[in-house]
Amino acid sequence: MAASTQTLQTAIPALGTVSRLPQTTAQGAGADAGNVPFPRLSKQSQILGPQIAGVAFGTLQSPIVKAVGGYLRHIWLTVTAAGGNGGTTAAVASADAPYNTIQLFVFRDPFGQPIILSDGWGIHLINMYSGQTGMLGFGNLESALPSWSAINTGGNFNWSTLVPLELDSSGYGSLPMMNASSQPQLQIQLNPAGTVFTTQPVPTVPTLTIQADEPFWIAPVDAPGMAPADVGSSGQWTMVKAQGLVGSAAFQRIILPRVGTFCHTLILQLRDSTFARIDQWPANDLTLYVDGVPLLTESFNQRADNMYRQFGVARPTGCIVYTFRNSVQTAVSNADTYDLLLPTTPATLLEIGGTFGTISNAPAQIICYIGEVFPVGGIPYAHLAQ
Numbered sequence: 001m002a003a004s005t006q007t008l009q010t011a012i013p014a015l016g017t018v019s020r021l022p023q024t025t026a027q028g029a030g031a032d033a034g035n036v037p038f039p040r041l042s043k044q045s046q047i048l049g050p051q052i053a054g055v056a057f058g059t060l061q062s063p064i065v066k067a068v069g070g071y072l073r074h075i076w077l078t079v080t081a082a083g084g085n086g087g088t089t090a091a092v093a094s095a096d097a098p099y100n101t102i103q104l105f106v107f108r109d110p111f112g113q114p115i116i117l118s119d120g121w122g123i124h125l126i127n128m129y130s131g132q133t134g135m136l137g138f139g140n141l142e143s144a145l146p147s148w149s150a151i152n153t154g155g156n157f158n159w160s161t162l163v164p165l166e167l168d169s170s171g172y173g174s175l176p177m178m179n180a181s182s183q184p185q186l187q188i189q190l191n192p193a194g195t196v197f198t199t200q201p202v203p204t205v206p207t208l209t210i211q212a213d214e215p216f217w218i219a220p221v222d223a224p225g226m227a228p229a230d231v232g233s234s235g236q237w238t239m240v241k242a243q244g245l246v247g248s249a250a251f252q253r254i255i256l257p258r259v260g261t262f263c264h265t266l267i268l269q270l271r272d273s274t275f276a277r278i279d280q281w282p283a284n285d286l287t288l289y290v291d292g293v294p295l296l297t298e299s300f301n302q303r304a305d306n307m308y309r310q311f312g313v314a315r316p317t318g319c320i321v322y323t324f325r326n327s328v329q330t331a332v333s334n335a336d337t338y339d340l341l342l343p344t345t346p347a348t349l350l351e352i353g354g355t356f357g358t359i360s361n362a363p364a365q366i367i368c369y370i371g372e373v374f375p376v377g378g379i380p381y382a383h384l385a386q
Contacts, residue, residue, distance in 0.1 A: 037170065038226055039169065041220035041222065041223050042220050043218045044217060045069070045070070047068055047216070049076075049212040049214040050064050051063075052209065054207050056190075056207060057190055057196065057208065058190055060190070061187070063210065064183075065184050065186050067177055067180035068177045068178070068216040070216045070219040071175060071176055072165055072176075073166045073215045074162045074164050075213070075214065076211075076212070077160070077210070078147075078158070079101055079158075079209075079210055080159075080208065084206030085154050086201035086202065089199060089200075090199070090201065091151060091153055091154060091155035093196070094195065095276065098120075098159045099123065100119070100120050100195060100196055101190060102120030104119055105118050105189075106186070107184060108185040115175070115184075115236050116163055123163060126163075126371070127141070127142060128311060128316075129265060129321045129323065130265055130371055131323065131332035132164035133162040135331050135332060137311070142159060142160060156206050164235070165234070166235070166334075167235040167264075169334050170228060170229060171217045172228055172229055172230060174217055176227070193205050233373070233375045235372070236373075238369070241366070242352070242368055245363035246359065248356070251353070251354065252354075252356060253289060253351045253352070255350070256352060256366075257368065258372065259347075260344060262344070262380050263350075263370065263372055264373055265323050265324065266322040267368070268320050268321070268322075268367070269366065270365075273364065279300075279317055280357030281300045281356065282300060282354025284300075284355070285353075286298055286300050287354050289352070289353060290342070300320075311332060324340045324342045327340040338380045339381060
């Protein structure tokens with residue numbers, strides 16, 4: 001073997017040199033270093049994150065997120081209810097259970113900026129419709145996963161889900177997590193048992209265990225300065241209420257908030273005044289407007305059919321989705337090239353409208369789960385050329 005040849009079986013003093021600079025002062029070189037894609041030099045890994053056991057419904061939990069040796073891809077969240085006994089009175093789950101166990105899920109970067117802001121039902125919808133956690137009926141429906149356990153008579157269940165950060169298979173949007181002194185913040189507010197169950201189990205209500213594991217990209221050993229392309233870019237999810245209420249059998253144009261960057265997914269949930277999910281969307285003139293101009297006008301059935309073609313899962317009652325992540329194929333996946341993303345500015349007027357159906361418990365409201373891309377490089381598809 002030539003003296004200049006370096007392998008992992010020979011000592012390489014340069015690779016053992018310890019940097020004297022704190023991690024926060026050094027920037028990743030980006031995936032264009034040496035014209036080698038970041039995933040080719042990295043590997044996907046996972047550590048067991050924080051676990052909190054014996055948790056009561058209705059409490060606030062703040063698990064301590066651990067540092068990883070690279071870039072966080074997702075949070076693999078598992079919520080388990082155990083120890084419940086419905087021997088006297090069997091548990092009856094509410095319509096949104098077990099997803100509504102989580103009233104509010106907030107994941108902030110080290111500077112306090114929310115990256116994920118959602119309730120548990122929204123996390124369920126994000127898994128189905130983001131294109132970040134599976135595709136076309138494979139891996140994008142938690143109840144089809146082997147680990148799934150539906151609510152039984154004792155109120156016990158197991159719900160495992162991904163809270164996504166990266167936007168595609170290149171690691172774009174994954175979060176640097178190598179500095180243990182500057183870590184993201186995770187807060188989970190749980191709903192009371194009376195919200196999760198319409199009838200609580202008697203004699204014993206279960207307690208909860210929350211596990212937040214951390215899949216990540218390993219910082220490359222032979223190129224530790226490399227990072228995912230356009231590192232610092234983020235794919236964020238935000239839950240907000242639309243501006244204005246929906247009247248029964250009325251023609252309305254409802255303003256959708258959260259504009260000012262690239263929008264990749266709009267998930268809209270219609271709920272009546274009792275907060276029940278309803279399907280009283282406009283039947284024949286469902287229209288998405290951008291700056292007052294109709295972008296899509298279609299029937300409700302056409303929207304539902306397109307959702308199935310794109311995601312391959314049964315549509316939950318009251319939910320419609322507009323995706324802008326189908327530039328590669330009809331089925332939405334993490335192979336998207338971002339060519340069809342919806343660019344917005346702070347002045348953009350985004351509306352959903354048409355003649356809504358008869359709403360027995362009026363007025364209704366629209367809950368929006370909005371997926372956005374915040375690119376460091378100005379445009380979200382520049383990294384694909386690297």
